Structures are given as C-alpha cells and as structure tokens.
Amino acid sequence: MAVPVLFLQTFPLLRALPEATLAALASQASDLVFAKRAVVLQKGPPTPSLCLLAEGRLQAVDFTIDGREVGLYFINPGDYVGELSIIDGLEQPEFIIAVARSRIITLPRNIVRQAIFATPATAESVTLRLSARLRAQSAQRTILSLTNPLQKICAQLQLLVVAPGATQNRISNAPTHQEIAIMVNTSRETVTRVFQVLQAHGAVQRQGNDLVLGDAKMISQIAKGDLDLPKG
Structure with a gap:
C-alpha cells in the first residue's frame, strides 16, 4: 500500500x-x-x-x-x-x-x-x-561489565538521559523495569529494588510515563563508582 x-x-x-x-x-x-x-x-x-x-x-x-x-x-x-x-x-x-x-x-x-x-x-x-x-553500544558494553547493580542501573539512566527523546534530566516514555533489566542483564526484581533505593534518596521520580532524575549529580557519582547508597 x-x-x-x-x-x-x-x-x-x-x-x-x-x-x-x-x-x-x-x-x-x-x-x-x-x-x-x-x-x-x-x-x-x-x-x-x-x-x-x-x-x-x-x-x-x-x-x-x-x-x-x-x-x-x-x-x-x-x-x-x-x-x-x-x-x-x-x-x-x-x-x-x-x-x-x-x-x-x-x-x-x-x-x-x-x-x-x-x-x-x-x-x-x-x-x-x-x-x-556505535558509541551508544560501546557505552552499553561498559555498563554490562559492571558488577554492582546500583552502579549499573545509574550508568544506564545516564545513557538514557542523553538518548533521543530525553531532555533536561527527563527520560520521556521511560523504559519499564523489565526493559531496563534486559538492558543491564539483571532481573526485574533487582531493578525494582534499586529504584526503591534511588526514590528514597530523591534521585529519581516517576511523572506519568516519564522518569525524572531529581538528583543528577548523585546518579553520576554512583555511576562512576564514587558513591554508594545504603540499601536499608
């Protein structure tokens, strides 16, 4: 047609x-x-x-x-x-x-x-x-090499923020926990637990279908391995 x-x-x-x-x-x-x-x-x-x-x-x-x-x-x-x-x-x-x-x-x-x-x-x-x-996939391979789930997911969020459709620390139509899980090669339950920790510290928040990084500096520090957050 x-x-x-x-x-x-x-x-x-x-x-x-x-x-x-x-x-x-x-x-x-x-x-x-x-x-x-x-x-x-x-x-x-x-x-x-x-x-x-x-x-x-x-x-x-x-x-x-x-x-x-x-x-x-x-x-x-x-x-x-x-x-x-x-x-x-x-x-x-x-x-x-x-x-x-x-x-x-x-x-x-x-x-x-x-x-x-x-x-x-x-x-x-x-x-x-x-x-x-190619540059994005190179960054994705680096993320997959990380072993700390919190660091992995924060690094993935940083990559999503610079992707098309993301502006001013906002990821429009953000991926689900399951979609993030397969991007970083972990379980959906692990992603959910990490998001609970990040939300408790004000680092991320959901706004409808969007995801807002409330504390981009914290996300960056975790992604670089310079900061860890208590799980409790």
Missing part, C-alpha cells in the same frame, strides 16, 4: 531527498502495524526493507550464550532501523521487537539504498546515526 509523500517528509531521514525520489519511495512503501512483543525484524536474514517508526516504540535485543535476553537500544518515533543490512546486504545483527503497539513504514531495500547514496545529505545523516549508535 502506497504512503503519502507528505507523510514520508515527516521523517528527518527523508527530508533532504528530491521530490521525485520521495514520490518513488512513497509508491513502494508499506504501512504496517505490529502488536506489542511482535518481532519486527528477525536476527539473521538480510533486511528486505528499511523500517521507519511512525508510532510506538521498538527495542533491539539479542541473547547471551546462556539464553538471557539483553536489550541493546531503543527506536523512538521518527527514527529508523535496519540500515546496516540495507547498506551492506549482510545479515541483520539483532532482533527488533515492538515494546508497544507500533506503526511502521517500510521502504524496499534496493530503492531506499539507491536514494541514500544518491543524496549526500541523506548519506551523511545515516553515517552520523550509525556513529551515534
């Missing part, structure tokens, strides 16, 4: 494309809806389409050797996923899961790849996005 050109122009990635290119993409695009926990992209097979997230939220996940799920990064509305396989034609490196009911626009690989490389501004945008994602 074709997608209106004006709708495609709402995605930052596509704004620099010529009108004729946008029209060609729109005629080949599909508008899909995925239920919560549905698999949007499978790990392994090359991705047939670039996925643009219009509504909802996605998470990239993988599994450890012992079968534990590990969250890698989130995809928020306006962002996209599947670009690695689109660019090099190789395997999709991780699973992409809908963590909320999500609306996704898909663009076929061949036509969107040609459009990206034919438009310097769009190619630069993809390159910068890949760079940001």
Whole structure:
C-alpha cells in the first residue's frame, strides 16, 4: 500500500531527498502495524526493507550464550532501523521487537539504498546515526561489565538521559523495569529494588510515563563508582 509523500517528509531521514525520489519511495512503501512483543525484524536474514517508526516504540535485543535476553537500544518515533543490512546486504545483527503497539513504514531495500547514496545529505545523516549508535553500544558494553547493580542501573539512566527523546534530566516514555533489566542483564526484581533505593534518596521520580532524575549529580557519582547508597 502506497504512503503519502507528505507523510514520508515527516521523517528527518527523508527530508533532504528530491521530490521525485520521495514520490518513488512513497509508491513502494508499506504501512504496517505490529502488536506489542511482535518481532519486527528477525536476527539473521538480510533486511528486505528499511523500517521507519511512525508510532510506538521498538527495542533491539539479542541473547547471551546462556539464553538471557539483553536489550541493546531503543527506536523512538521518527527514527529508523535496519540500515546496516540495507547498506551492506549482510545479515541483520539483532532482533527488533515492538515494546508497544507500533506503526511502521517500510521502504524496499534496493530503492531506499539507491536514494541514500544518491543524496549526500541523506548519506551523511545515516553515517552520523550509525556513529551515534556505535558509541551508544560501546557505552552499553561498559555498563554490562559492571558488577554492582546500583552502579549499573545509574550508568544506564545516564545513557538514557542523553538518548533521543530525553531532555533536561527527563527520560520521556521511560523504559519499564523489565526493559531496563534486559538492558543491564539483571532481573526485574533487582531493578525494582534499586529504584526503591534511588526514590528514597530523591534521585529519581516517576511523572506519568516519564522518569525524572531529581538528583543528577548523585546518579553520576554512583555511576562512576564514587558513591554508594545504603540499601536499608
């Protein structure tokens, strides 16, 4: 099903494309809806389409050797996923899961790849996005190497604060305790206990679906290993 050109122009990635290119993409695009926990992209097979997230939220996940799920990064509305396989034609490196009911626009690989490389501004945008994602995943690996759950989770909160959608120590549409648990490779119960400690010290607070860091300095000190908090 074709997608209106004006709708495609709402995605930052596509704004620099010529009108004729946008029209060609729109005629080949599909508008899909995925239920919560549905698999949007499978790990392994090359991705047939670039996925643009219009509504909802996605998470990239993988599994450890012992079968534990590990969250890698989130995809928020306006962002996209599947670009690695689109660019090099190789395997999709991780699973992409809908963590909320999500609306996704898909663009076929061949036509969107040609459009990206034919438009310097769009190619630069993809390159910068890949760079940001690589840096974030490097930081994520550092977090996974930590052994103190409190330090781990505070380091993860710091990483989420600088992610897209976070402003002034506020994480919009913050991940659930379960989602944070798979990001730092621990249990949901451990995350809940850590949040209880942080809330008791005024370091974090929930405001609707958002998470506010009430004491960003404390979070930073814990993340660096310079401060610990009593558990009682």
